[in-house]
Structures are given as C-alpha cells and as structure tokens.
Amino acid sequence: MTAAKSNVLRRAGIHPDLASVLFTDAQIKRRVHSLAAEIKAVYGAREFTIVSLINGAVMFTADLMRQIDNPVRLDCIRVSSYGALTKSVGVPQVIASITIDITNRDVLLVDDILDTGKTLTLVAELIRKQKPSSLRSCVLLDKKSRREVPFQADFVGFDIPDKFVVGYGLDFAERYRNLPCIGVLKPAAQAAPK
Ligand code: 5GP
Numbered sequence: 001m002t003a004a005k006s007n008v009l010r011r012a013g014i015h016p017d018l019a020s021v022l023f024t025d026a027q028i029k030r031r032v033h034s035l036a037a038e039i040k041a042v043y044g045a046r047e048f049t050i051v052s053l054i055n056g057a058v059m060f061t062a063d064l065m066r067q068i069d070n071p072v073r074l075d076c077i078r079v080s081s082y083g084a085l086t087k088s089v090g091v092p093q094v095i096a097s098i099t100i101d102i103t104n105r106d107v108l109l110v111d112d113i114l115d116t117g118k119t120l121t122l123v124a125e126l127i128r129k130q131k132p133s134s135l136r137s138c139v140l141l142d143k144k145s146r147r148e149v150p151f152q153a154d155f156v157g158f159d160i161p162d163k164f165v166v167g168y169g170l171d172f173a174e175r176y177r178n179l180p181c182i183g184v185l186k187p188a189a190q191a192a193p194k
Pocket residue numbers: 053056081082088092111112113114115116117118119120163164165166170171172
C-alpha cells in the first residue's frame with residue numbers, strides 16, 4: 001500500500017493492516033448493550049458468575065459486564081491460543097484454570113469468538129465437573145461454518161463468515177487487540193510476525 005493510501009485509512013480511523021471493517025466500535029457498542037439485555041432477561045435479578053476466556057475476551061467481558069447490574073462474580077480461564085497462526089490446530093489446552101468456587105452457581109462462559117467449537121467444549125466440560133447449577137455461554141462472534149464439534153452458544157453477538165478477524169480483543173500474534181473495531185486482517189499482515 002502507498003503511504004498516501006495508508007494515511008487516508010488512518011485518517012478514517014481504520015488500521016492500514018485491515019482489508020475491511022466488519023463492525024465499527026459504535027456497532028459493537030450497540031450489540032453489546034442489547035446482548036446484556038438478552039442475558040438479563042434470562043437471569044432476572046439473580047447473581048451469576050462470569051468465566052471469561054482470556055486474553056481474547058477481555059474487552060468484550062469488560063464492556064458486557066458494565067451493562068449488567070445484577071450481582072456478578074468474575075473469574076478468568078486461559079486456554080492455549082493459535083500463536084502466530086490463523087487457523088486452529090490440534091487440541092486446545094487449559095493453561096490457567098479458574099480459582100473461585102462455582103459449585104451450585106449460575107455460570108456464564110464469555111468468549112470472543114466461536115470457531116471450531118473445541119475451546120468452549122473443553123472449558124464447558126471442565127466447568128461441568130465442578131457441578132454448577134447452570135451453565136450458559138456467550139460469544140461476541142460466531143463462525144458457524146467452521147464448526148468441527150457441535151457447540152451452540154446461548155448468546156451470540158454477530159454471526160460472521162470464515163475470515164480471520166482482529167480487533168476488540170482479538171489478536172494476531174498478540175497484536176491488534178487494542179483496535180476499537182473488528183476487521184479482517186490483510187494476508188500481507190499475516191506474514192512473518194516478530
Ligand atoms: P475454537 O476452539 O472454537 O476453534 O477457537 C476459539 C478460539 O480461537 C477463540 O477464542 C479465538 O482465540 C481463536 N479464534 C478463532 N477464530 C479467530 C479469528 O478469526 N481471529 C482471531 N484473532 N482469533 C480467532
């Protein structure tokens with residue numbers, strides 16, 4: 001890309017490594033707000049426990065829980081990530097598990113994106129072993145066409161096509177998490193990350 005074109009994109013607030021923007025920060029904000037209402041309609045005024053899959057779900061979890069005025073407990077779980085790849089390979093592994101007690105609690109798993117379904121299946125199995133009174137899941141993005149194991153989230157922000165996306169918590173080799181929008185990463189930006 002020429003320097004001039006890259007400046008145009010920057011002035012428009014679009015990162016030059018993005019081929020396209022799928023959701024602007026305003027669109028994300030509106031959807032997070034309505035998702036919170038959907039979640040509250042299910043839990044009523046009850047307390048529930050959010051288990052957030054880090055690092056990817058950090059932004060989404062932070063914004064979502066601030067739209068919910070129920071009593072809420074929070075813990076995080078870290079599952080092995082793609083590293084510098086754009087397709088999920090092998091079997092995900094839990095690297096750091098939760099530490100709070102979730103037995104007889106209403107648990108809501110929160111993740112950035114549901115892809116093959118392997119990660120949430122693994123985490124749901126692990127949580128179920130601790131006998132929560134209920135277990136639901138909420139993802140901001142759902143790539144339904146990529147599913148390899150059957151997993152359906154209870155709350156979905158947006159369905160998206162099979163494209164590798166970054167921004168709003170989603171990374172490529174730990175970069176781009178701080179973009180306020182969600183966009184498709186250019187193939188050229190996927191080469192040889194440092
Ligand atoms: P799954 O186990 O469902 O295949 O993958 C879920 C995880 O893969 C997500 O939590 C996310 O970390 C990662 N992932 C899947 N698709 C994408 C994508 O398009 N962009 C990014 N940045 N991460 C993705």
